[in-house]
Amino acid sequence: MIRVLVVEDEPVAAEAHRAYVDRTPGFTTSAVAGTGAAALDALARQPVDLVLLDMNLPDGHGIDLCRRIRGAGAQVDVLAVTSARELATVRAAAAHGVVGYLLKPFTYPALRDRLTAYAEYRRRLRAGGDAAGQDDVDRVLGGVRPSRSAPLPKGMGRETLDAVVAAVRAAGEGLSAAETAELIGASRITARRYLEYLADTGLVDRAPRYGGAGRPELEYRWR
Numbered sequence: 001m002i003r004v005l006v007v008e009d010e011p012v013a014a015e016a017h018r019a020y021v022d023r024t025p026g027f028t029t030s031a032v033a034g035t036g037a038a039a040l041d042a043l044a045r046q047p048v049d050l051v052l053l054d055m056n057l058p059d060g061h062g063i064d065l066c067r068r069i070r071g072a073g074a075q076v077d078v079l080a081v082t083s084a085r086e087l088a089t090v091r092a093a094a095a096h097g098v099v100g101y102l103l104k105p106f107t108y109p110a111l112r113d114r115l116t117a118y119a120e121y122r123r124r125l126r127a128g129g130d131a132a133g134q135d136d137v138d139r140v141l142g143g144v145r146p147s148r149s150a151p152l153p154k155g156m157g158r159e160t161l162d163a164v165v166a167a168v169r170a171a172g173e174g175l176s177a178a179e180t181a182e183l184i185g186a187s188r189i190t191a192r193r194y195l196e197y198l199a200d201t202g203l204v205d206r207a208p209r210y211g212g213a214g215r216p217e218l219e220y221r222w223r
Contacts, residue, residue: 002119003030005048007039007065008081009058010223013104013202017052017081020111026119034058036065043074050077050118055084055093063089066096079114081106083203083223085165105161105201109151153197160186164194168204174219176209195220 004021006029008014018029030048033039036057042048051069055062066078080093083104093101099121100114152158163184168175175183177192184191198220199206205223208216 001028002026002049002115002122003028003047005030005039005042005051005076006032007034007036007051007057007062008032008054009034009056010054010202013054016201017111020108021052021115023108024112024115027115036060036062036068039065040068040072043069043072043076048074048076049122050079052081053078053098055080055082055089063092063096066093066098070096077118079118081111104203105198107151107153156194156197160184160190161194161197164191164198165203168195168198168220169222171222174205174207174209174221176217176219178217180220 004027006014006017006021008017011034014032014034018032021027021029030046031042033042034057036059039051039053043051053062053065057065062080062082062084069076069078078093078096078098080098080101081104082089082101085103090101099118102110102114152161163186164180167180167183175195177195178188180195181188181191195204195206198204203223204220206218206220209219210216
């Protein structure tokens with residue numbers, strides 16, 4: 001069994017990631033940590049093969065935790081599972097040996113595909129011997145990256161989701177479904193569906209907006 005440490009401070013997301021790991025054949029969750037300090041403590045107390053790491057933690061950045069993990073001599077791999085979209089963070093993650101980078105939000109099949117690819121990557125490395133040629137080297141190094149894009153719930157598109165995420169992140173304050181629809185050029189119903197998906201996955205906060213006539217309107221704010 002490949003033992004996994006889930007590092008995620010949002011309880012709903014942490015429980016979802018733990019459940020996803022335990023649903024995947026060949027994987028089991030060793031521990032769940034909500035902070036970098038708790039993650040280091042878990043690594044010191046029990047054997048772990050793979051860390052699922054959120055980059056935005058209450059007590060520091062995930063890249064700093066990667067440095068501390070390497071400094072402590074822990075022989076583990078790290079798969080980033082995060083909403084951090086800054087290319088500087090992606091570059092830093094690659095420089096610290098992170099074997100994969102999966103953006104939130106995602107469905108179970110998306111993480112399952114990453115974990116399955118990681119298991120194959122480990123199998124190839126543990127087989128030992130020499131590479132027959134460049135193709136063998138490329139297959140090993142590319143093994144953690146699945147060949148297909150991460151799937152989304154039925155009827156949802158990656159381009160629309162990315163547009164909604166960009167709109168909410170760029171907004172100084174919360175956005176309603178109508179405001180989001182206007183920004184991305186979609187219907188209010190479409191915008192609301194994507195915003196609700198982001199809220200359900202823990203990436204945005206959802207709260208009523210008071211002040212107008214009638215029933216309060218919901219607004220969504222990036223966490």
